[in-house]
Amino acid sequence: DAGVTQSPTHLIKTRGQHVTLRCSPISGHKSVSWYQQVLGQGPQFIFQYYEKEERGRGNFPDRFSARQFPNYSSELNVNALLLGDSALYLCASSTTGFDNQPQHFGDGTRLSIL
Amino acid sequence: AQSVTQLDSHVSVSEGTPVLLRCNYSSSYSPSLFWYVQHPNKGLQLLLKYTSAATLVKGINGFEAEFKKSETSFHLTKPSAHMSDAAEYFCVVSGSGGATNKLIFGTGTLLAVQP
Numbered sequence: 001d002a003g004v005t006q007s008p009t010h011l012i013k014t015r016g017q018h019v020t021l022r023c024s025p026i027s028g029h030k031s032v033s034w035y036q037q038v039l040g041q042g043p044q045f046i047f048q049y050y051e052k053e054e055r056g057r058g059n060f061p062d063r064f065s066a067r068q069f070p071n072y073s074s075e076l077n078v079n080a081l082l083l084g085d086s087a088l089y090l091c092a093s094s095t096t097g098f099d100n101q102p103q104h105f106g107d108g109t110r111l112s113i114l
Numbered sequence: 115a116q117s118v119t120q121l122d123s124h125v126s127v128s129e130g131t132p133v134l135l136r137c138n139y140s141s142s143y144s145p146s147l148f149w150y151v152q153h154p155n156k157g158l159q160l161l162l163k164y165t166s167a168a169t170l171v172k173g174i175n176g177f178e179a180e181f182k183k184s185e186t187s188f189h190l191t192k193p194s195a196h197m198s199d200a201a202e203y204f205c206v207v208s209g210s211g212g213a214t215n216k217l218i219f220g221t222g223t224l225l226a227v228q229p
Contacts, residue, residue, distance in 0.1 A: 042219030105157040
């Protein structure tokens with residue numbers, strides 16, 4: 001079975017632009033979460049979606065938004081990009097999204113802001 | 115609030131010797147705890163999970179971890195290190211209980227394996 005897939009793998013943008021990152025969960029998984037991993041740090045939680053509804057939001061500005069589609073895939077959007085948004089963006093999926101369910105991660109999208 | 119503290123930022127072992135990566139947690143209720151591994155330029159792979167069943171948890175690639183409530187610890191061990199174990203390891207607690215599975219990551223331990 002395919003794992004979590006993310007696209008694109010790498011992306012270079014300039015300050016002020018906007019970006020859309022995409023994620024396809026493991027088949028049968030209904031929950032998708034997004035994390036930001038800045039170089040040298042652990043991932044930080046951005047959003048969780050389950051059955052197309054937002055279940056959780058981390059401490060990120062409103063420039064960050066996300067949505068989940070009927071097929072459970074998800075998009076993360078970031079507007080007005082800042083240099084500090086340069087990071088590895090990770091998507092994770094799980095079956096129900098409850099806290100005892102392990103999450104399975106994709107390989108991430110490496111976003112570089114110039 | 116939930117949190118985890120990884121006590122070592124770097125650990126170096128020789129191939130064939132035991133591995134110990136230390137993690138303490140803080141939780142206001144019975145936590146779900148995980149260890150993930152991240153190889154360079156890759157995503158995170160789940161090694162093992164604790165969700166209030168057996169306190170000794172066996173994972174993939176020969177890793178195991180023991181949940182000790184009295185010590186609020188969840189240390190990761192492996193009897194014999196392999197070169198392929200060199201990676202960054204994250205101790206993780208699931209964040210808020212119940213309806214969300216927000217993960218809270220430790221700062222990571224970089225494991226080096228010397229030949």
